[in-house]
Amino acid sequence: MKALCYTRPLEIGELEASLDMHEVDVPEPAQGQLLVRMRATSINIDDIHIAEGTFFGGLGKSRASAEKPVTPGVDVAGIVEKVGSGATVFQVGDAVVGILGPKAGRGAWAEYCCLSAAMAVKKPEGYSFGEAAACAVAGKTAANAVGSAALQPGQTAVVVGASGGIGSTIVQILACGGVRVTGVCSGRNAALVGSLGAETIVDYTLGPFGEQLAGQKFDVVIDCVGGRDTERQALLVLKKTGRFVTLVGPHRFVGETRIGMPGILGMIGYVVRRVMLSKLSGPRYILAGVGNSLEPMEKLVLNNNIRASIDREVPFERDAVREGVAHVRSHRASGKVVIKIARD
Helix, strand or coil, rough: CCCECCCCCCCCCCCCHHHHEECCCCCCCCEEEEEEEEEEECCCCHHHHHCCCCHHHCCCCCCCCCCCCCCCCCCEEEEEEECCCCCCCCCCCCCEEEEECCCEECCCCCCCCEHHHHHEEECCCCCCHHHHCCCCHHHHHHHHHHHHHCCCCCEEEEEEEECHHHHHHHHHHHHCCEEEEEECCHHHHHHHHHHHCEEEEEEEEHHCCCHHHCCCCCCEEEECCHHHHHHHHHHHHHEEEEEEEEEECCCHHHHHCCHHHHHHHHHHHHHHHHHHHHHHHHEEEEECCCCCCCCHHHHHHHCCCCCCCEEEEECCCCCHHHHHHHHCCCCCCCCCCEEECCCC
């Protein structure tokens, strides 16, 4: 089969130039796994971070080599080709969407991959494979964030980073649940975020969002960007009983640099302190968990016919995917970048 791979440990900024198309063996599904003939996947910013050894500030580095090339990618959308023992919920021919685990080497940017049945659900008929792939990690992360926010119909929320793949999904879930949403994004994405259900748009290029919303108080701020400056602005607009839900933490773009173990421990220490202190004085500080189930995503995203915003679709070709990686790295994508591996 064809797979996009890199064949050596990478430094920051090297993934694009290092991706090449390789011929590799089709994997065999182990117990509890599905062999999926891929139709679509997507490019997540964490795919880049993992490949370049900067994930969460530098946890681990790839051991890729010419003998053991590594294929990136975790979002899976395709057709079940073979069912491993114990994966009794699925049958050959089922259309599925899912997320690969952290096992090294055999990612989703390939014609076939092995997916744990525990991290797969059947693709709704109304979704294209590209739409399903875009909803995998983005939908799971968005659903977990909304669960952490614990909002009720009629309450108010600010979504920081509302035009990205995750943020745009959060906006839709909240609006579908009757929450009044204010989206923070650039002016060029205002129409998009408004079309997804945000009642008010704040253009962050015109100044800090908390200062622009001065005098208003919200129940929740959901942070898809990170950084202590984002937290400071959130505290300006949150009710005392409100919740600051961050998907990132105090270090903006933490996955793009190697901050070392002292930096990672410092970041963890900051989060622990903020969580404990916020329980005493409010607003609550919550680091949204990643979760180990697709049930929240299926319930809040797929069952509500919500789609992640798609910035563009690129063909399964080396140069096109390289350009897609560069676009995701730029933080200019208005939604997900999808790789179309085969026609629907």
